[in-house]
Structure formats: C-alpha cells, structure tokens
Amino acid sequence: MLSYVPYEKELDFAIGLARGSALCVVETAARPVAGWAASVGAxxxxxGVQSSMEPELASHLDQLAFYGNNGYSRGFGRQRAQHVLEDIQRDGYLNRGFLMSALAARGISPNGCVVIGEMVDAMQGSARR
Incomplete structure (x- = not known):
C-alpha cells in the first residue's frame, strides 16, 4: 500500500487498508508523517534507518490518545488533552505535524487530529489550520 503525501483523512484510510500488511508513506515538509513513522517504527x-521516539513523548501521546476517545469534544476530554499538550510543550516536543500523524497511528480519527491541530495552533499563536 502506498500513501503519497496524505492529509489526515487519507492517512487514516491508508492505515486502515494496510492493516496486516506493509504501508509506504511519502511525506513533504507541508504534509509531515514523522510522528506516524516513529509511532510504528517505520x-x-x-x-534504512528505523524511526523511533523518546519514551517520554510516547507516554504523552498515549495519554493524549486516551482522552481522544470521544474526538476531544468540549469538556473533560478536551480539557485533559490541553493539559497533556501543555506537558508536551513544556518538554519541548510541541510539533503540530508530528503530533497529528502520531495520533493517527494511535487510531485517533481525522477529525480528532484536526481538533488537536487547532489546539496546537492556538498554543503557538498561529492562525493556520
């Protein structure tokens, strides 16, 4: 399976199609998937280098994915996600593209990834989507 420069929905679709088989994903600076690669050990x-991530960041991402079971709807899930994002920022790992693709690897929906992207943008004072 090949996924060429995927957006959130296309990456989610490719991950679903490739279950149990190989998935090759091509990224660009505008559509990074390093978080996905590090999450799955691509x-x-x-x-020829295998991707990996710091255990501390993996722990943060696991917590962030846990609170995303409802798509980060307003209220408890989004508030808890905000606290985890603040921890990620404090530890120097706040990178929008990396986080969104890493969450996709953890089964977070494309809409959930967009919510996290918007939260990161707000933290960084950015108006981009």
Missing part, C-alpha cells in the same frame, strides 16, 4: 527507505 523504516526510512532512503536511509
């Missing part, structure tokens, strides 16, 4: 086909 191998860079150009360098």
């Amino acid at each position: 191998v860079n086909l150009i360098t």
Whole structure:
C-alpha cells in the first residue's frame, strides 16, 4: 500500500487498508508523517534507518490518545488533552505535524487530529489550520 503525501483523512484510510500488511508513506515538509513513522517504527527507505521516539513523548501521546476517545469534544476530554499538550510543550516536543500523524497511528480519527491541530495552533499563536 502506498500513501503519497496524505492529509489526515487519507492517512487514516491508508492505515486502515494496510492493516496486516506493509504501508509506504511519502511525506513533504507541508504534509509531515514523522510522528506516524516513529509511532510504528517505520523504516526510512532512503536511509534504512528505523524511526523511533523518546519514551517520554510516547507516554504523552498515549495519554493524549486516551482522552481522544470521544474526538476531544468540549469538556473533560478536551480539557485533559490541553493539559497533556501543555506537558508536551513544556518538554519541548510541541510539533503540530508530528503530533497529528502520531495520533493517527494511535487510531485517533481525522477529525480528532484536526481538533488537536487547532489546539496546537492556538498554543503557538498561529492562525493556520
């Protein structure tokens, strides 16, 4: 399965189709998927290096995914996610593209990933989506 420069919905679709088989994902600076790659231990086909992430960040992402079971709806889930994002920022890991693709690897819906992206944008004072 090949997913070429996917947006949130396309990455989610490709992950679902590739269950139990290989998935090759091509990224660009505008559509990064390094978080997905690090989450699944993907191998860079150009360098042969296996992707990984810091255990501390993986723990934060697991917590963030836990609170996303309802798509980060307003209230408890979104408030808890905000606290986790603040921890991620404090630890120097707040990167929108990385977080969104890492959450996709953890089964968070495309809409949930967009909510997290908007929360990160607000934290960084950005108006982009």
